[in-house]
Amino acid sequence: MARFAYWLKLAALLGVAVTFAAIPLRQATADAKLPGLENRKGDKCVEDVDIIRRNHPDLLKHHRIETLRHGIRTTKYSLKGCVECHASAKTGSVASAKDDFCVTCHAYAGVQLDCWDCHASKPKTKPVQATEQQASPTMNPVQTGGANQ
Amino acid sequence: MTTSHKPDRRDFLKTGAVVAGAAIAPGILFYGIAQGRAPEEGASSLVRWGMLIDTSKCANGCSACVNACNHENGLSGKTGPQDSQWIRKLNIKHLQTGIEHNLPMLCQHCANPPCVDVCPTGASMKRADGIVLVDRHICIGCRYCMMACPYKARSFVHEPLSDQNPDVPRGKGCVEACTFCVQRVDRDEQPACVEACNADGHQAMLFGDLRNPESAIAKAMKAYASVEVRGDLGLNTGVRYQGI
Numbered sequence: 001m002a003r004f005a006y007w008l009k010l011a012a013l014l015g016v017a018v019t020f021a022a023i024p025l026r027q028a029t030a031d032a033k034l035p036g037l038e039n040r041k042g043d044k045c046v047e048d049v050d051i052i053r054r055n056h057p058d059l060l061k062h063h064r065i066e067t068l069r070h071g072i073r074t075t076k077y078s079l080k081g082c083v084e085c086h087a088s089a090k091t092g093s094v095a096s097a098k099d100d101f102c103v104t105c106h107a108y109a110g111v112q113l114d115c116w117d118c119h120a121s122k123p124k125t126k127p128v129q130a131t132e133q134q135a136s137p138t139m140n141p142v143q144t145g146g147a148n149q
Numbered sequence: 150m151t152t153s154h155k156p157d158r159r160d161f162l163k164t165g166a167v168v169a170g171a172a173i174a175p176g177i178l179f180y181g182i183a184q185g186r187a188p189e190e191g192a193s194s195l196v197r198w199g200m201l202i203d204t205s206k207c208a209n210g211c212s213a214c215v216n217a218c219n220h221e222n223g224l225s226g227k228t229g230p231q232d233s234q235w236i237r238k239l240n241i242k243h244l245q246t247g248i249e250h251n252l253p254m255l256c257q258h259c260a261n262p263p264c265v266d267v268c269p270t271g272a273s274m275k276r277a278d279g280i281v282l283v284d285r286h287i288c289i290g291c292r293y294c295m296m297a298c299p300y301k302a303r304s305f306v307h308e309p310l311s312d313q314n315p316d317v318p319r320g321k322g323c324v325e326a327c328t329f330c331v332q333r334v335d336r337d338e339q340p341a342c343v344e345a346c347n348a349d350g351h352q353a354m355l356f357g358d359l360r361n362p363e364s365a366i367a368k369a370m371k372a373y374a375s376v377e378v379r380g381d382l383g384l385n386t387g388v389r390y391q392g393i
Contacts, residue, residue, distance in 0.1 A: 071192030071276055074188045119315070
């Protein structure tokens with residue numbers, strides 16, 4: 001009996017501890033400021049935003065092998081295409097300032113970006129002006145919970 | 150008969166042919182179109198890109214090809230020991246007779262490239278159409294290929310770079326060399342050096358498909374004697390020289 005009481009107490013203690021530990025964690029998640037990805041041209045990416053968000057490294061890696069090794073120069077998943085659409089109107093680049101498209105998200109996720117050591121982070125042509133960039137729910141990562149295009 | 154007033158297939162094709170014939174003005178050269186390939190179509194081993202350089206037409210003191218290469222590929226143009234040079238102008242003199250030759254030296258795009266043989270990671274590679282390239286994504290910068298190349302055609306990037314040409318990614322820690330301007334070749338254009346040489350009126354460089362007997366380069370190589378530099382090494386170079 002004494003043994004049962006001991007286990008009961010331990011379980012209750014653990015339960016309380018877990019509950020209290022979870023509260024600040026949930027608050028932190030709710031309060032976290034997600035990166036804003038406002039820099040873009042047009043209102044549709046080459047794939048659904050969910051797919052792009054999770055798989056863009058794989059898509060880019062596959063495409064780089066196709067292009068460099070096999071000479072296939074389709075533009076759908078080309079890094080140059082990303083840059084042309086997502087270069088910031090302010091800096092003209094996807095990675096030269098804190099608010100630029102690639103940097104905001106990669107800083108948030110804590111993933112180092114090596115692409116721009118070699119690749120140009122600015123398009124050849126000038127990016128679109130800020131007036132064309134309207135707030136569209138499809139590309140807004142906050143609250144919508146994924147792609148709905 | 151209900152079909153009599155309907156345009157029949159044969160008539161349609163005939164009309165189509167006449168319209169097409171009228172639309173194609175005589176004298177339009179379809180060479181470029183015939184050579185071009187779709188973007189989703191990869192480099193083919195039915196093609197082998199090569200270059201024929203006529204040293205008798207290569208002018209002393211002219212550096213049009215070098216400047217064009219630097220501009221196209223975003224090189225600094227400096228010629229120090231740590232600067233990238235994808236194409237160099239050489240002046241060679243025969244010690245006995247005193248005869249001098251000018252020639253541009255670049256990656257020879259060998260069929261049996263020693264740089265590819267020695268690469269420990271597979272970064273140094275030859276494309277199906279014979280263009281030898283470095284995959285910078287997996288180059289570890291060991292520089293074995295630079296030691297293996299008999300032509301000193303490769304360079305190592307020692308310092309961080311910025312403002313690269315979007316078509317030509319380059320960066321610190323990787324080996325690089327002439328790519329035959331692969332970004333232009335895939336667009337069905339000539340390498341920048343060849344274009345510049347022609348624009349200057351020297352016409353010393355001829356670029357084309359060695360496997361196509363109808364191409365200008367194949368015809369020229371059939372008509373005139375040309376040599377490989379260090380042909381004794383049996384590398385089967387894609388760049389050949391005339392007049393040395």
